[in-house]
Amino acid sequence: MKVLVAVKRVVDYNVKIRVKADKTGVETANVKMSMNPFDEIAVEEAVRLKEAGTATEVVAVSMGPQQAQETIRTALAMGADRGILVKSDDDLQPLAVAKLFKALVDKESPDLVLMGKQAIDDDSNQTGQMLAGLLGWPQATFLSKVAIGDGSATMTREIDGGLETVEVKMPCVGTVDLRLNTPRYASLPNIMKAKKKPIETLEVGDLGVDVAPRLTTVAVEEPPARQAGVMVPDVATLVDKLRNEAKVI
Amino acid sequence: MAILVIADHDNTAIRQGTLAAMTAAQQIGGDVTVLVAGEGCRAAADDAAKIAGVSKVLCCDSPLYAHHLAEPFAALILTIARDYSHILAPAVTMGKNTLPRVAALLDVAQISDISGVVDADTFVRPIYAGNAMATVKSADAIKVITVRGASFDKAAHGDGSAAVEDLAAAEDPGLSSFVGQELSSSERPELTSARVVVSGGRGMGSAENFHHIETLADQLGAAVGASRAAVDAGYAPNDFQVGQTGKIVAPELYIAVGISGAIQHLAGMKDSKVIVAINKDEEAPIFQVADYGLVADLFEAVPALEAALAS
Numbered sequence: 155m156k157v158l159v160a161v162k163r164v165v166d167y168n169v170k171i172r173v174k175a176d177k178t179g180v181e182t183a184n185v186k187m188s189m190n191p192f193d194e195i196a197v198e199e200a201v202r203l204k205e206a207g208t209a210t211e212v213v214a215v216s217m218g219p220q221q222a223q224e225t226i227r228t229a230l231a232m233g234a235d236r237g238i239l240v241k242s243d244d245d246l247q248p249l250a251v252a253k254l255f256k257a258l259v260d261k262e263s264p265d266l267v268l269m270g271k272q273a274i275d276d277d278s279n280q281t282g283q284m285l286a287g288l289l290g291w292p293q294a295t296f297l298s299k300v301a302i303g304d305g306s307a308t309m310t311r312e313i314d315g316g317l318e319t320v321e322v323k324m325p326c327v328g329t330v331d332l333r334l335n336t337p338r339y340a341s342l343p344n345i346m347k348a349k350k351k352p353i354e355t356l357e358v359g360d361l362g363v364d365v366a367p368r369l370t371t372v373a374v375e376e377p378p379a380r381q382a383g384v385m386v387p388d389v390a391t392l393v394d395k396l397r398n399e400a401k402v403i
Numbered sequence: 404m405a406i407l408v409i410a411d412h413d414n415t416a417i418r419q420g421t422l423a424a425m426t427a428a429q430q431i432g433g434d435v436t437v438l439v440a441g442e443g444c445r446a447a448a449d450d451a452a453k454i455a456g457v458s459k460v461l462c463c464d465s466p467l468y469a470h471h472l473a474e475p476f477a478a479l480i481l482t483i484a485r486d487y488s489h490i491l492a493p494a495v496t497m498g499k500n501t502l503p504r505v506a507a508l509l510d511v512a513q514i515s516d517i518s519g520v521v522d523a524d525t526f527v528r529p530i531y532a533g534n535a536m537a538t539v540k541s542a543d544a545i546k547v548i549t550v551r552g553a554s555f556d557k558a559a560h561g562d563g564s565a566a567v568e569d570l571a572a573a574e575d576p577g578l579s580s581f582v583g584q585e586l587s588s589s590e591r592p593e594l595t596s597a598r599v600v601v602s603g604g605r606g607m608g609s610a611e612n613f614h615h616i617e618t619l620a621d622q623l624g625a626a627v628g629a630s631r632a633a634v635d636a637g638y639a640p641n642d643f644q645v646g647q648t649g650k651i652v653a654p655e656l657y658i659a660v661g662i663s664g665a666i667q668h669l670a671g672m673k674d675s676k677v678i679v680a681i682n683k684d685e686e687a688p689i690f691q692v693a694d695y696g697l698v699a700d701l702f703e704a705v706p707a708l709e710a711a712l713a714s
């Protein structure tokens with residue numbers, strides 16, 4: 155079984171982002187970039203499937219600027235076998251990313267595509283579902299457990315009220331949630347080995363996909379700031395304030 | 404403009420998120436149809452007909468839609484999607500799972516988790532865990548949108564009397580089937596629509612201690628929430644998680660106990676009207692958003708709070 159795993163390069167989750175003064179976006183120059191945390195979980199799951207003998211090959215795919223190659227290297231150091239970079243300096247929106255992935259799936263014929271449930275920059279939570287739709291494949295989103303069977307997979311999902319288990323035919327698209335696994339840190343020897351693993355670079359044009367953005371960003375602004383609050387010395391004061399000042403209890 | 408709102412419901416009644424999506428639909432402006440699909444969902448369809456401003460309810464009652472599996476549900480929505488300029492669903496599991504599939508098959512973008520409507524083509528949505536607000540304009544003929552429940556008032560519900568029409572089921576793509584579910588049952592109010600939420604974090608220390616949160620919540624008639632760390636540690640079930648990647652809440656009162664206030668947690672609760680934080684670390688970032696901060700050991704403060712509320 156071949157697994158394609160999506161890895162997006164995003165502003166590191168620990169960075170306190172700053173909105174640009176001209177409101178065109180968020181400052182990304184000289185900001186620490188990392189693999190989208192959900193994608194680390196997707197890579198970990200793919201590598202575990204390989205270690206268990208279920209998967210035979212894990213291909214890490216990123217779409218974005220040349221530097222996204224570093225994100226692919228991280229995936230290779232975690233245990234992916236090879237990488238594909240689809241190079242683009244343009245704003246790739248989820249529908250475009252899904253179409254590019256579809257073109258790669260047509261080329262690579264994987265049995266499983268694993269993605270994150272959400273990219274922590276655009277917070278869209280769309281790409282996996284879109285890809286599954288375009289391929290006419292089933293989708294198993296927000297995964298907290300993956301069990302690959304013969305021709306189908308039993309997938310447990312985090313839903314509003316708890317957990318749900320579904321069975322989907324293979325091939326399928328899975329998007330992973332936080333509690334699927336804990337991603338490993340790449341060891342130094344594996345980081346060294348990853349340097350020799352192949353990364354193929356494609357241009358968007360090679361895949362014949364129209365990636366023109368459908369949404370234009372009119373403005374990006376700071377959210378409204380909250381009024382500064384007060385510190386209360388004890389529980390009695392807190393209860394008094396909640397009853398008589400805020401009147402919420 | 405013709406707008407389709409996809410209802411979230413439990414077959415008997417519509418859920419609150421549907422009312423928020425309805426408000427967003429009314430702000431866009433147009434003729435609103437609500438789709439209620441499920442198994443034995445006639446009561447929910449009748450309930451949807453009572454929402455103020457709805458002109459028609461489409462009811463599709465079939466075992467195919469019992470669990471809103473994305474593949475058959477998207478196929479159903481696609482049988483009618485092209486009759487509408489806007490398709491809206493609440494940003495709950497159902498909407499987040501199904502709508503992007505619909506959008507892709509219509510070859511349009513989805514506008515996720517909107518928190519505001521500027522005009523029929525332009526919407527506001529949070530990005531980077533709500534640390535920035537993006538105003539985006541869509542060039543697509545059909546706008547597919549999920550709506551953040553905490554950001555919109557609930558549409559009035561009770562006086563409406565829209566007609567309910569049956570909608571035929573679509574062909575089953577036969578790609579997926581439901582196996583089972585484990586729901587965390589609770590008598591407490593639902594997290595995303597509760598007036599008061601009490602949340603516990605890693606500071607609770609254990610699943611046993613987490614019961615302090617539940618006791619306090621019950622005294623206040625509140626829902627219980629949790630930080631990711633508390634869920635990961637097994638103190639609380641996954642569906643209690645509040646934050647960027649959990650539930651978004653905006654109650655009148657949010658009480659955070661033993662939660663540090665990471666940006667990912669703040670993303671899910673910083674629009675609450677009144678925020679209380681109890682934490683023993685005075686430097687904890689949660690105090691930056693708290694209206695009332697109490698630096699204290701929670702194992703003393705929470706029982707004291709319970710006693711004070713009881714008196």
Ligand SMILES: Cc1cc2nc3c(=O)[nH]c(=O)nc-3n(C[C@H](O)[C@H](O)[C@H](O)COP(=O)(O)OP(=O)(O)OC[C@H]3O[C@@H](n4cnc5c(N)ncnc54)[C@H](O)[C@@H]3O)c2cc1C
Pocket residue numbers: 167191192274603604605606607629630631632633644645646647648649650660661662663664665666667668671681682683684687699700701702
């Ligand atoms: C991709 C991604 C998505 C995420 N999504 C979410 C999300 O949706 N929601 C979310 O919550 N987090 C999320 N996180 C995690 C987030 O970054 C934090 O790790 C998490 O919120 C921390 O939880 P906490 O505040 O309970 O734990 P900690 O940060 O460990 O804080 C515990 C707090 O308890 C206090 N404390 C300890 N003992 C006591 C005591 N006896 N009395 C009083 N106070 C005490 C401590 O002072 C401390 O401030 C996400 C992270 C990533 C990378």
Ligand SMILES: Nc1ncnc2c1ncn2[C@@H]1O[C@H](COP(=O)(O)O)[C@@H](O)[C@H]1O
Pocket residue numbers: 160161162163190192193215216217218246248251268269270271272273274276277278279280281282
């Ligand atoms: N440019 C990209 N390159 C690689 N993977 C991506 C890209 N954009 C999105 N993805 C994948 O799609 C998931 C969901 O992203 P989104 O729909 O943007 O929230 C991410 O977690 C990634 O796995």
